[in-house]
Amino acid sequence: MNETIERLIDAIRSRDALVFIESVEEQEVTRDLQAIALSLKQSLISWNPVQHFRDITPQGGIGAMSPMGQVESLAKMLFEINDYAGDAIFVLQDVNFLLNDRTPPSELAILIRNFKLLKQSLRTTNKTIVVIGNHYNLPCELEDDFAFIRRSRPDKDELMKILLSFVAAQHWENQLSADPIVRDMIIDAARGLTADQARSSFAKAFLANGNLDEKAISFLLDQKKQIIQRNDLLEYYDATTTMDSVGGLLYLKEWLKKRKKTFSEEARNLGIQEPKGLLVFGVPGGGKSLTAKAVSGMWQMPLLRFDIGRVFGQFVGQSESNMREALNIAEAIAPCILWIDEMEKGFAGASGGHETTTRVLGNFLTWMQEKKSTVVVIATANDITRLPDEFIRKGRFDEMFFVTTPNINERTEILEIQLRKHKLNPEHFDIPKLSQLTKDRTGAEIEQAIMEAKINAFNENKAPTTDDIYDAFRSVVPIWSSFRAKVDSPEYKQIIKAAKPASPQDSQ
Template sequence: MAAGVASARLGFEETLIDLIKARNPVLLVETHEAERVLKLVRSVAQNSEIRRSRRVATYTLTNGLQDGVAPGRPMAPDAALSEAAKVTEPTIFVFFDLHHYLGAGGRPAEPGVIRSVLDAAREFRAGRVPHTLLIVAPALPLPADLEKEVSVVELPLPGKAEIEAVLDEIITTNAANIVVDLSAEDRERLLQAAQGLTLGEAENAFARAIASDRRLDADDIDLVLDEKRQTIKKSGLLEFIEPAGSMEDIGGLENLKSWLGKRKDSWLPAASEWSIPAPKGVLITGVPGCGKSLTAKCMSTLWGLPLLRMDVGRVFSGLVGSSEQNMRAVLKLAEAVAPSILWIDEIEKGFGSSSSGDSGTSQRVFGTFLTWMQEKSKPVFVIATANKIDGLPPEFLRKGRFDEIFFVDLPTPKELKEIWRLQLSQRLTDSSRASGGLVLSDGLLQRLAEESNGFSGAEVAEAVVSACFDAYSQRRAVQEADLFRSIRNTTPLSKTQEEQIRQIREWASARAVAATSREDSGELALVGASAGRDVTSYRSGRQIEY
């Protein structure tokens, strides 16, 4: 039997029943939820769809084989597999510690145990008694000898119904000592906050919420979310980004902001009445320092969804097979937290070299991600940013992967004026203005925008910081002269990387949508028609009205 992941269209129990009926001899479930697996297996063992009901026996290193009747004794795994083959009643053997002997954690697999599994597989498949070996492990890259013998069964994280059952149980158990003050909406939000946790983690989160003040109310939603943050942090593959700022903190990019605003709440059930699917994602490319990453952070506030940042470098690991497993774990966690936003910053650095000579690992990981983007059914919105988009493989950019590709150019004069206003408003306090400092007049902002033509948003922000340092060193308020001096002392990226920026614009002129609205950009000229002009004096990017 060829190894493979059982169809995601079927539930865990349905898949397990099918594989048992087909007499697949060895199954693998990768999960931390050992007790949940055992509970589900015991339910399946007595399912009427299986013609001959099964007993359930478990194996651990400390207790050996146990069938729930006779106590076990410590036993080596190869000896336990040999004993299992002698059992005369149809049985599902659930082995919990076998992965330690099959190469988990980078340790070498033990040949004797591998041979015992192969012998058991041969006996369970063709023997008179229909047994099934179910290996439960947090993670297990299969040895080559077992790849064709083992079927991988995916156990999804608990759904809303399972988490709700845990909540109801903990409320019932503590009913005499606690106060429950949850509206129907609060309860729904609490359950949604717990999605993405294992049943044990959800129970711990609810228990912590109750223990803090002997109440369960809307204020406890943040405690449950904190437990989710810890879970994501422990995975080491995703980072939970706290909501910060709003779209009003971004100067310009009105096309992009309008596009995102119109897709807010599109994952809710009400959107299905309009026959629209949940948006897949957006790719934002352009000049460095012009607001791509800031847009991702502010989008979490706009949509009210958790923002998860994936560091592609962490996905790749030195252990054979673990990179592919890491990618599957990332995608599984993002879907479990859905609806959510998955942010991949500077994606070209992670996937731009997918064809490099690394025994095909990069290509397999990249292929897994592409397939998931195309076929995902959970509302996980992917926002990817790239500075050098021409370094990405062509298949990554075709329609169907992303809903749209936006190009972020250097700020227009109108956008520069708004960026200066935002940056100065954030940096200058009322007390500094009252003591003879700056007055943010329209005229001043206009002169600053004209003087800083060709600056990126990040360079404007640094110019303001530099001016503040100059003023602080003399313990005085910031003056206009400080700002203009900072501008003169800055050599913008549009000068130091003029050729690179021109190349980015040439690529975007026919392939991307301008993030800046037509009203903000004024008369735009395509790169091809602007030969010989200064790099700061034209804009490129196909215009679409939103």
């Protein structure tokens, strides 16, 4: 029995006459409800504005209801439910389209009152109303009247059941790998998908590959990437970037390396806590985003890039449900990294007023403190002073690291990494000289200069030299010259004090 079913049965037994289930999987919820109707020996009656009332009690359940006829309006429908004589669970679809902030006020007032009255009168009956919706956006006046249940995405056990029953239904048993390790990898590749999406991915993988074996795994992962990308909130990255591509940032790297072991069974048995979140802030181009991506390689966890600015929707309640949806997916994919890049921009772009932003932010912070699954938040920011105070308060993130321009040793490392990345041999360049001459230049600027020098040399039909790279630097004003003023402001300095330096600093 899944958690949703348990919570629903509790709600029905304790006579919560009105229940809202938030789920993107209408069919799965309906299936859950059918199982409940069977075990509670009640009828299951669905209603939506197109098909009206229908008896969807599963076979073996108690007798069908008498038809209630064409009932198109919400008010009439509630009236019919009130009058209905038997025990039943009424599952209502599309209610959130008929009852929201665009409903005319006079109509809205009546509907809200109807729901409230119905709640009271149903209390003494065995009738329950279950509303299903993608996201909860009923009028706030009804917030306390509905018991709220969110249906999580399937976990590993459920996905395995889905896979096996799907394979059996298609008679594809022989095409599914018998190797338990491969099966586990198949399930892992589907984690984060809804039941429907998982089924459709399995089907596509069969069709593309002929079998569901290890060769289908990359196909499944690719499918998942596409599906997750579709909601615009999250972007999925495999754990491919490694720390070898990051120069310097020694203290930050050490911290991350030590945390890797906290995810092991052994650490868990010893009661060692895994990190909840990390905040990395500082100069643009300093390698913050690059490091976030490399953590996924170091920890061997997929990375979900979370665009927090897209959470804020136009309609009442939409921001909250977008936030829940994103966190829901992250929890289903866990263990994973939830990366919020340039976090201050996401909140700055928030529409829907200050109140919504604060509430959604509050939801996020609460989730971060209370989450049970391994979803490590890595947030990056340039202008940390633009982040709401709640974020920087002690204890929110396990640690905050401040990234400034690289010291001379770091510049050496970055120059070597970037030269190699751009297919140049570091031995052909005077690295000590370039390291000396690039004080106050960021990693991104070092990379830019190398690319620029390559293009210039290419146009002159020659190989780039140390001087070409140096020339490329001289034509650009370092970002540090303007960013420094920000870092020197009292507010920024205050936050730096509460943070750790990402690397040892020297005077050069």
